[in-house]
Amino acid sequence: MQSVGTSHRGKVRSENQDTIFHSDEPVGQLDNLYIVADGMGGHKAGGFASSFAVSRFVELIREIENSDPIEIMKEALQKVSSEILLKCQEEEYSGMGTTMVAATVTEESIFVMNIGDSRLYFADQDLVQVTTDHSFVEELVKAGEIDRRQMRQHPKRNLITRAIGAGIESVPDFFELPKKNGYLLLCSDGLTSMVADDEIKELLLDHSQLENKAAQLVNRANEYGGKDNISLVIVALGERGEITC
Template sequence: MIYEFCTNTDPGLARENNEDSVTFDGPARLGILADGMGGYNAGEIASGMATTFIKSEMGRWLSQAGKHANAKEVRRALEICVENANRSIFNAANSNPQYTGMGTTLVVGVFQDSRLMLGHIGDSRCYRLRGDEFAQITKDHSLLQEQMDAGLITPEQAATSMNKNLVTRALGVEDTVLLEINEHRVEPGDIYLMCSDGLSDMVNDPGIAQILVASMPLSQKAVQLIQTANANGGRDNISVLLAQASMGSQKRGLISRLLGN
């Protein structure tokens, strides 16, 4: 399986600074997105620490040992890496009064051939487009989600709730954090979207799906998602990471034909 990655981020229309951070390591097939919170500029410190640390540490492990690692090994490596990132952010917050209380959401994905190992903390999301089927494949760690799970409110009520941004889990806020990890099967043609709530709060699922199914380059889809969020109000920072899977067999088939195999 071959993967194409692209990212885009924008402060939106209501905020001067951007507390989101998003990055990827193409050779390692690693994507990371974080939405920071807390204090003056502290949110962008937390999110930047998270993406930089995880890209460096997880990317190094994947390049050295992870290419043929099994699911259990990748899962454990992700857990350790995120635990270390959490401790670094927590320690920075506690040693610098300016950063007190800072934290960040996290979505991190390791793509290995036909497998995605996906971890997340907080309410930043990952969606998947497979053919015409569009689905959210992460479940928010938020007060709203807990209220919906308990049957206290409906999804329609949640969409207009004042409690939208109350997360129940964040990286760097406490000395330990629980990373939720799920394994997903990848099919050729799949498009995966990681995003901060600046997108998902401004553009509904049908609107996101309409852009992803459109016939345009992946990078243009990322631009279009952000432009649509801003057109709908742009009340928060907006970040997206797109990963598209395709089969690499065509290239190998050509080589085989040239070799007479």
């Protein structure tokens, strides 16, 4: 199993408030760990929120003695959420928060956690969005008021309904999938708000190296305006030469 990660400021924002982490080696009791977080908040608070959340999440996972990947991530996130809420009481960090999508892979399963609108996709012959956005526009889609093509252009597309901190609900979703050869893509909305799923699929499933796939995805988002920070982690599931495309 191999992974690559990249994070780019984009073409509009003055600061990169995203944070990524990827390890193909064990982290605590987990066989591996992959994370993308997208911070929010005035001044530098958003960047602090995502960086703090990811670093503490990883530290806590290294400390937790448990064999259940979902329980490990759940316990770590609960502690991170509490610590972020305490930080939010300080004036310079008031209102800050972050999304997070995280995944770990065992011999048989893929375990996923998400909160906010950072996503995880699985790609083999097709591209499947595993996570569900915690966002205002996702609620509009569920209500039948807009379709998914309209999400990326909606004026309230950046309004999220769950996050770590930010004074809103901090309950994550968890998913367990059977492991099979293909690719995982964890990404911030700086990618998905700029690049349609069909194009993401095309770039992810081409026959280039992982580093080139990541670079092409970032470049495409920037070609379309790069209005937000663009961060992603790609995980190739299987040994070299065993990835199905």
